[in-house]
Every structure is written in structure tokens, then in C-alpha cells.
Amino acid sequence: MRMNMVRFHGWLPPLLTALLLLLARPGLAAELKSAALVLQWQPQAQFAGFYVAQAKGFYREAGVDMRLIPGGADVVPSRLLADGRAQFATMFLATGLERRADGLPVVNLAQLVQRSALMLVVRATSNIKSPRDLDGKRVGLWDNEFGLQPRALFQRLGIHPRIIPQSNSLQLFLRGGVDAASAMWYNEYHTLLASGLDPHDLRVFFYRDMDLNFPEDGIYAMEKTVAADPAFCRAVVSASLRGWRYAFEHQEEALDIVIARMREAHLPVSRAHQRFMLARMRDVMLPRVAGDAPFGELSRTGYDQVSKNLAGLGLIRREPPFGEFRRDFAGGGK
Numbered sequence: 001m002r003m004n005m006v007r008f009h010g011w012l013p014p015l016l017t018a019l020l021l022l023l024a025r026p027g028l029a030a031e032l033k034s035a036a037l038v039l040q041w042q043p044q045a046q047f048a049g050f051y052v053a054q055a056k057g058f059y060r061e062a063g064v065d066m067r068l069i070p071g072g073a074d075v076v077p078s079r080l081l082a083d084g085r086a087q088f089a090t091m092f093l094a095t096g097l098e099r100r101a102d103g104l105p106v107v108n109l110a111q112l113v114q115r116s117a118l119m120l121v122v123r124a125t126s127n128i129k130s131p132r133d134l135d136g137k138r139v140g141l142w143d144n145e146f147g148l149q150p151r152a153l154f155q156r157l158g159i160h161p162r163i164i165p166q167s168n169s170l171q172l173f174l175r176g177g178v179d180a181a182s183a184m185w186y187n188e189y190h191t192l193l194a195s196g197l198d199p200h201d202l203r204v205f206f207y208r209d210m211d212l213n214f215p216e217d218g219i220y221a222m223e224k225t226v227a228a229d230p231a232f233c234r235a236v237v238s239a240s241l242r243g244w245r246y247a248f249e250h251q252e253e254a255l256d257i258v259i260a261r262m263r264e265a266h267l268p269v270s271r272a273h274q275r276f277m278l279a280r281m282r283d284v285m286l287p288r289v290a291g292d293a294p295f296g297e298l299s300r301t302g303y304d305q306v307s308k309n310l311a312g313l314g315l316i317r318r319e320p321p322f323g324e325f326r327r328d329f330a331g332g333g334k
Contacts, residue, residue: 031063033232037088037240038069038077040217043261045277046186047090048254049112053243055257062235070265073143073168077220078104087225088236093215093298093306094148100325101316105223110237110330111298112244113216115284116208117185118149121192124203126179131205135159137179140166146182148315149207149214155313170195186280190273212309215302216284226327237329241296248282251275296330 039047050068053059059066069086071077077089078099088109091099099106120139122128128137131153139161141150154161164178170188173181174195183189185206192202207214219237226233247254255274262269286295293299300322307319 032060032065033063033229034065034067035088035232035236036067036069036080036086037219037236038075038080038086038090039071040075040077040090040092041071042267043070043258043265044187044267045255045258045274046184046217046281048247048258048278048281049244050090050240051243051257051261052247052254053239056243056246058239058242058246059236062239064232064235064239066236066239078106081106081220081222087221088233089220090217091220092146092148093218093302094310096218096220097307097310097320097325098148098316100320101310101318106220107223107226107324108218108298108326109221109226109233110219110241110296111215111293111302112218112296113281113284114287114293114302116149116206116212116214116216117280117284118146118207118214118216119183119185119189120150120180120205120207121173121183121189122180122203122205124201126203128179128203131210132157132159134161134180136162138162138164138177140164140172140178140181142166142182148310149212150182151315152212152309152313153207153210155315186277186284190276190280194270194273214306214309215298218298230327230329233327234329237296241330244285245295247278248286251278254278294330297328298326 037050039050043051054066054068069080077086077091078095080086081089082104093108093111096106096108120131120134128134139150141147141163143165164172166172166182170181170183170191172178181188183192189204193199219240221233255271255278258274259269259271287293293302303322303326307316310316311319
């Protein structure tokens with residue numbers, strides 16, 4: 001006996017119903033355009049918005065079949081852009097400017113982190129009372145894009161610390177192997193507190209308090225990618241910002257999504273640490289007062305803060321024109 005399909009459809013579970021609808025539209029999958037976005041580090045709440053946008057289907061709704069590539073110590077996002085392994089990447093603004101000044105035609109599509117979260121940390125019991133006291137001291141620094149602000153600071157102060165390569169662990173600092181360590185407010189600083197130290201055990205020097213308030217994470221692409229399909233680039237930015245808004249408005253659900261990705265990558269998980277990180281990301285990303293750049297936009301003020309510092313200290317050979325470097329695909333985050 002043939003069952004009436006219309007009557008039978010009402011009995012189907014939602015997932016099977018969705019599958020039948022997909023089969024009824026064989027061209028749907030072809031409508032999605034594939035892309036890869038490489039992140040600066042391994043899965044963590046620093047990138048919650050991207051993971052949320054993927055898990056909630058925001059990229060697919062925007063016509064994007066997005067693959068997220070985790071970063072790491074050996075992953076240089078600009079290199080993946082240059083050789084075509086990724087069409088989009090997250091980078092610090094200082095890194096994007098440096099790469100552009102060196103001849104790599106990268107452009108900023110959206111500026112996510114508006115206020116620097118990078119700091120140097122020393123023990124409160126040390127004789128390092130100000131950044132000038134780092135002269136000749138052992139300072140742990142990360143490679144790649146995290147080195148521009150420290151280089152700018154040391155050059156401006158005329159000091160010469162002993163640079164010690166820093167891994168993703170703070171054990172060297174905790175064991176006294178370095179006098180100062182690099183830390184992100186949303187990550188390593190909280191890790192130190194979780195290790196048993198109290199805030200009063202530490203003295204911190206935020207770069208943002210030393211006239212080096214460099215905006216950090218942004219979304220980048222090659223010029224040729226933008227020229228070939230600007231609407232596609234706008235769709236990627238729009239879906240990413242939508243993911244970030246959702247993450248900030250539904251933090252526990254966002255943490256579930258991030259932690260699932262961390263477990264897939266076999267990374268150690270602390271929900272309390274990831275919750276702290278997501279809250280700090282909100283602090284450095286969203287506008288706080290009138291005059292702050294709208295969510296997702298690179299302001300001329302933020303751009304000048306970085307480009308003029310780097311050029312003035314000779315860390316880049318030229319200042320890329322703002323109009324060429326920035327593409328306003330965030331649209332004020334609306």
C-alpha cells in the first residue's frame with residue numbers, strides 16, 4: 001500500500017524532515033562557496049564567535065561552507081593566506097600592517113579586538129618597578145606577531161632586555177627562569193592566578209597603558225580575494241560578527257561549543273578559564289564609551305596609533321594608505 005506522503009510527512013522526526021527537504025533541493029549544496037579561515041591559536045574562547053558561527057549554521061545561512069583551521073606555534077596565518085591554503089585569517093593589526101608594508105597585499109576586512117590585551121608580567125617582589133627596569137633582564141617573548149609591541153616599547157625606551165623565547169607555558173616564569181613573561185589578559189594572566197598566585201603577587205605592565213594600545217585580532221584576506229568576490233567577503237564578515245554577538249549574548253552555550261572543539265583537539269579544558277577568557281574578549285571587543293569604534297570596524301584613530309608608532313620606530317618601511325589597507329565590510333557591526 002502506498003502511504004500518502006503529505007500525511008506521512010507529519011510523522012517524520014525533524015532531522016529526517018530536513019534531509020528530505022535538502023534532497024528536494026539538489027542545488028542547495030552547490031550554492032555554498034567553500035572557504036577556510038585560519039585562526040591564530042588552538043581552539044579556545046578567544047575565537048568563540050567563529051566556532052559559534054560554524055556550529056549554529058550562520059556561515060551556511062550566509063552561503064559559506066566554512067572550514068576553521070586552528071593555529072599554533074608553527075602556524076603563520078599570513079603564510080597560509082599567501083599560498084592559498086586559507087582565504088581568510090585572523091591577525092593582529094600590527095602584523096597586518098607589517099605584512100602589507102613588506103609587500104604582501106593583505107587587507108583588513110573587520111577589526112574585532114579594539115583594545116590591547118597584551119601585557120608583561122613580573123613578580124611584585126622583584127626590583128622591576130617600571131618597564132625601564134627591564135633593561136638587561138630576561139624577558140620571555142612569543143614569536144611571530146606578538147613581538148612588534150615589545151620591540152616598539154624597548155626601542156622607544158632605549159633598553160635592551162635579554163630576550164628568551166616563550167612557549168605556550170608559563171613554567172619558565174613560575175620557576176624563575178625569566179624575570180618577566182608575556183601574557184594576554186584573557187589567557188595567561190588568568191592562568192597565573194589559577195596556579196595559586198594572587199593579583200597582589202604580580203606587577204603587570206599593559207601595553208595599552210604605555211601609549212601602545214594596538215588593536216589586536218582582525219579578519220584579513222588577500223586583495224585578490226576581495227576583488228574577485230566582495231559580496232562573499234562581506235558574507236564571511238557578517239556571519240562571523242553574528243557569531244560573536246550570539247556568543248556574548250549566550251555565553252554558556254558558546255562555552256559548550258568552544259569546549260567541544262577543545263576536546264576534539266585533545267586540549268586540556270577548564271570551563272572557569274574559558275569563561276574568564278570570553279568575558280575579557282567582550283571587554284576588549286565591544287564599544288565602551290561614546291567615540292569608540294563600532295563593533296567590527298577599524299577606525300582611523302586605531303590604525304594611526306599602530307602605523308605611526310611602527311613607522312616612527314623604523315619597524316615598518318612605510319605606512320600603507322588607510323584607504324587601501326582597510327575594507328569596511330563590518331558596516332558598523334549591524
